Amino acid sequence: MLSGQSITLEQVSMEFGDFVAVRNADLHIEAGEFFSFLGPSGCGKTTILRLISGFNEPTGGVIRIGGADMAGIGPNRRPTALIFQNLALFPLMKVWENVAFGLEARGVARAERRRRAASLLELVALEGQGEKLVSALSGGQRQRVAIARALAVEPAVLLLDEPLSALDLKLRQKMRAELRTIQQKTGVTFVYITHDQGEALTMSDRIAVMSQGRIEQVGTADAIYREPASAFVATFVGESNVLAGRVTRAAGDEAMLETAQGGLAGRNPHGLEGGARAQLVVRPERCRLLDGEAPGNRLAGTVERLDFEGAFVSLVVRLADGTEVAAQLANDGELPRLKAGTPATIGFPPEAALLLPVAGDG
Amino acid sequence: MAELFRRLGAVAGALVLGTVILWVLFLVVLPQLFMVDMSLRPHLPVPEQGGPADVRSLANYATLFANDLHRGIFLRTILSAALVTVLALLVCYPVAYYLAQVARGPTAALLVLGLVVPFWVNEILRTFSWFLILSRNGLLNQVLMGLGLTEAPLNMGGVGAVMVGMVYAYILFMVFPLYNAIESLDRNQIEAARDLGASWPRIHARVVVPHAKPGIAVGCIMTFMLAAGTVAVPQLLEALPGGTNARWFTQVIYSLFFDGGDWNSGAAYAFALLVSCVIFIFVMMRVFRVGIADVAK
Numbered sequence: 001m002l003s004g005q006s007i008t009l010e011q012v013s014m015e016f017g018d019f020v021a022v023r024n025a026d027l028h029i030e031a032g033e034f035f036s037f038l039g040p041s042g043c044g045k046t047t048i049l050r051l052i053s054g055f056n057e058p059t060g061g062v063i064r065i066g067g068a069d070m071a072g073i074g075p076n077r078r079p080t081a082l083i084f085q086n087l088a089l090f091p092l093m094k095v096w097e098n099v100a101f102g103l104e105a106r107g108v109a110r111a112e113r114r115r116r117a118a119s120l121l122e123l124v125a126l127e128g129q130g131e132k133l134v135s136a137l138s139g140g141q142r143q144r145v146a147i148a149r150a151l152a153v154e155p156a157v158l159l160l161d162e163p164l165s166a167l168d169l170k171l172r173q174k175m176r177a178e179l180r181t182i183q184q185k186t187g188v189t190f191v192y193i194t195h196d197q198g199e200a201l202t203m204s205d206r207i208a209v210m211s212q213g214r215i216e217q218v219g220t221a222d223a224i225y226r227e228p229a230s231a232f233v234a235t236f237v238g239e240s241n242v243l244a245g246r247v248t249r250a251a252g253d254e255a256m257l258e259t260a261q262g263g264l265a266g267r268n269p270h271g272l273e274g275g276a277r278a279q280l281v282v283r284p285e286r287c288r289l290l291d292g293e294a295p296g297n298r299l300a301g302t303v304e305r306l307d308f309e310g311a312f313v314s315l316v317v318r319l320a321d322g323t324e325v326a327a328q329l330a331n332d333g334e335l336p337r338l339k340a341g342t343p344a345t346i347g348f349p350p351e352a353a354l355l356l357p358v359a360g361d362g
Numbered sequence: 363m364a365e366l367f368r369r370l371g372a373v374a375g376a377l378v379l380g381t382v383i384l385w386v387l388f389l390v391v392l393p394q395l396f397m398v399d400m401s402l403r404p405h406l407p408v409p410e411q412g413g414p415a416d417v418r419s420l421a422n423y424a425t426l427f428a429n430d431l432h433r434g435i436f437l438r439t440i441l442s443a444a445l446v447t448v449l450a451l452l453v454c455y456p457v458a459y460y461l462a463q464v465a466r467g468p469t470a471a472l473l474v475l476g477l478v479v480p481f482w483v484n485e486i487l488r489t490f491s492w493f494l495i496l497s498r499n500g501l502l503n504q505v506l507m508g509l510g511l512t513e514a515p516l517n518m519g520g521v522g523a524v525m526v527g528m529v530y531a532y533i534l535f536m537v538f539p540l541y542n543a544i545e546s547l548d549r550n551q552i553e554a555a556r557d558l559g560a561s562w563p564r565i566h567a568r569v570v571v572p573h574a575k576p577g578i579a580v581g582c583i584m585t586f587m588l589a590a591g592t593v594a595v596p597q598l599l600e601a602l603p604g605g606t607n608a609r610w611f612t613q614v615i616y617s618l619f620f621d622g623g624d625w626n627s628g629a630a631y632a633f634a635l636l637v638s639c640v641i642f643i644f645v646m647m648r649v650f651r652v653g654i655a656d657v658a659k
Contacts, residue, residue: 055553076559088550092572101568102558153558 003041004032005066005156007078011127012045012061013046021047023213024059029191029206031156034183036192036200037119039210040236047191047235048210049159053082054189066156075202081150085140085165089134095145096121096130102153124182132280140171147182157189164199176203197237201225204348226354231356234281241287243280247272247355259319264297265355277358285329286336286352289315289338292344294327299325299352303338319343373525393580401630422630431613439611442521443590446528450536450585451578453529458540458577459570481534489598492527498603507621519605527599528589535583535588543577579650583643590639602633611635 007029013184014022019254022044029035037045050056051063054075063070065079072361075082081102086168090098097104100113114130121127124144134142143163150158154168160179164172182204183190194200201221208218209232217229222254228234233241255268257280266280290298313329315338327346340346367375401417401586410416426432461473479489495501496518503515547570555565596610615635617626649652 053557055557075557076561079555082554084550084554084558086548086549087553088552090555090569093568094528101555101560105555105560105564149558237383251423319573 001153002154002186002188003189006031006064007157007189007191008064008067009048009065012048012051012058012063012064013309014044014051014056015059017077020213022051026216027208029189031066031189032187032341034180034190034192034205035205036204036207037210038109038194038197038200038207038237040195041119043210044213045195046161046208047213049082049161049193050326051190052157052207053159054078055082062187066197079155080159081153081155082159083146083150083161083163085161085163087146087163088141089149091134093134094130095126095132095137098134099148099152101149105121106169116152117148118147120152121145123151123185123305124148124178139167140175140279143167143175144178146198147179151182151188152185155188157191158183160190160192160195162194165196166205172199177201201237209236209237211236211272228281228354228356231279231281231358233262234354234356239326240281243323243325244358245278245280246275247276250274254350257355260323261299261319264299264353265350266297266355267351269357270355270357272355272357278355279358280353280355281352282348284326285312285328287325287346287348289327289329290347292345296347297350298345298347300343303340303344304343305340306338315344315346317346368427386590398633400626401633403626405624405626422627424633425627426631426634432611433610435614436611436634438521439590439635440642442525442610443528443586444642446525446532446589447536447582447586449525450529450532451582453535454536454540455578458537459544459566461537462541462545463547463552467628477534477537478498485531486594487599489527489531489595491578492523492530492538492600493598496526496599496602517604519565519599519602519603519608523605524610525568525595527595527627528592530587531592531595532588535584539577539579539580539584540574543574547573575650576652579646582646586642586646587639590635590642 007027008307009027009159011026012022015021025048028115032220033220037048048058048110051058052065052070057071061097070078089100093101096114096117099117099207100108103113103116105273108115117130118127119295124147126141126144126148129137129141130201134145137145139234141314147158158164164175164179167175176199179190179192186292192200192203204221206218206220207224209216209224211232217224219227224237225234228237228240231240234240242260243261243264245257248255248258248263249253250271250273252268252269254265255269256271257266258279259280264280265302266282299317299319301317304316304318304324305314307314309328312331315327315329317325317327319325363379363517366378369375370378399418402420403416404419404421406413408416426436453591457477463468489532493500497503498515500515500518502518503512506512507515551569551573552565555569560568581628593610593612593616596608596613599605600608600610600613611631612635615631616626618624622628
């Protein structure tokens with residue numbers, strides 16, 4: 001019977017010579033959770049996966065699966081199964097032999113292996129394909145063979161290393177839904193590695209955003225999008241306008257930031273105090289086009305681009321100092337009559353903007 | 363062929379094609395036919411050649427099977443060459459696997475260099491080094507006596523010594539086909555098998571060896587052909603004390619040609635050896651289920 005187990009990382013580090021691939025990672029993944037590591041290539045997310053699966057031993061810290069310390073336990077003896085980026089199916093074996101390989105390694109009799117492989121192939125909607133060679137299957141079908149092969153060993157944790165990256169967009173979206181369904185059906189803990197924020201946001205219960213070996217933020221998709229913990233997260237997950245400056249006045253939950261564009265107000269969840277260097281981030285879809293002399297956050301400049309996207313218009317305004325600021329304006333029937341080069345002013349409410357401390361500034 | 367002409371033009375294409383045809387005809391087909399013809403004729407004094415006694419028959423081949431000594435040497439040579447092949451495979455597989463999948467960067471380069479350097483030396487000299495190791499006052503005897511394992515030097519000659527020399531002499535012909543085959547195996551497949559709980563023996567049996575089959579077949583074929591066909595190695599190592607029973611079939615052929623002057627029997631014996639080797643190739647291809655195309659890779 002399939003069921004998930006929790007994963008805990010305590011101060012886990014991984015160094016390759018001078019290169020620090022993972023730096024002091026602290027994390028708890030619940031049993032049965034769909035958890036994603038999201039980050040650009042080289043951020044250390046694949047290294048974390050290899051540490052959890054046991055292909056590498058961390059140079060520091062402890063990894064626990066289901067509460068048990070995994071130090072010194074090889075990948076063949078951990079309750080994990082890894083789905084490789086290129087799937088790594090065995091091309092010389094039939095589909096059912098691929099699926100049953102883990103059972104073969106455990107000494108399960110051939111008849112029983114066949115039976116279990118058939119039921120797993122049914123789970124991934126590949127019934128009747130067992131006698132084929134892997135090379136006779138399509139990309140999406142191979143994907144499902146890889147999932148069935150991994151589930152065959154009844155892992156408590158399924159580790160997935162960007163398995164959808166080789167598929168075309170349509171198939172990728174379909175497989176996302178299927179992965180989610182399989183995860184819910186089996187209750188196995190899924191740890192998913194991706195650089196594609198769309199995948200992470202749509203599938204995961206929670207996401208860890210990574211950059212340069214560090215876990216920048218852990219949270220639900222909604223929380224990460226709404227309350228990014230750093231400018232990196234704000235720009236990597238979705239789009240954000242980032243403006244740098246110095247805090248002039250902090251009062252309650254809000255603070256004023258003095259920037260090259262003048263004073264801008266925003267939420268101050270980190271409790272930044274006067275004089276601190278900070279970055280203000282605001283999502284393009286929270287920005288509006290202003291006319292007249294309304295008070296509040298104003299960014300004046302000239303129109304750089306105006307792209308019609310259908311449901312919305314994407315407006316890019318170049319400010320006096322050359323900074324570009326993007327705004328997404330809903331297409332409510334009355335499109336602004338703007339041409340490149342004409343002056344425009346963008347504004348946003350203080351509660352839509354977030355003040356973040358500048359990295360390395362304490 | 364059309365591709366050849368399109369790429370090189372009529373003149374250059376014809377030149378290349380003509381050279382290949384001439385090469386195959388004059389250096390492969392005709393000498394073989396000449397040898398086969400010679401093997402079917404009796405060994406006669408020069409005046410009687412072409413006379414009434416000079417009729418084709420299988421008599422020379424019959425001699426090989428009738429002569430207990432020659433038949434024994436022939437069979438032992440084939441068996442020993444097969445054994446040399448198996449030993450070379452056992453020695454080379456771990457080396458090739460390590461080179462192809464484990465060693466990285468400078469270590470791998472150094473290892474390859476270590477394997478290749480001895481092959482800059484001629485085969486006879488390489489074999490002679492084994493003569494030095496295995497001789498009465500040789501390295502091995504001195505080590506054994508130094509350790510007190512034996513009082514007097516041992517006679518190390520014999521079929522065993524010849525086979526050791528051959529395994530060493532042909533190691534590269536086994537290592538490199540294996541290395542090429544194993545190197546093309548996606549490392550993830552090994553890791554996937556391991557991740558699924560497979561032990562190392564199972565990973566090799568189910569993933570690495572099946573993938574490396576064409577390389578194994580090529581390595582075995584080359585090693586067997588070289589081992590069955592060499593004269594130098596047995597000739598040298600036979601001279602070790604105790605090595606008198608280590609005659610190789612090629613030596614018999616050699617002495618028929620050069621000592622006995624009986625080219626007709628020599629040709630028959632050589633052709634019998636060639637046929638045995640070809641049979642071996644087909645058996646290997648059958649056993650490993652590889653086609654000519656796989657081997658040619």
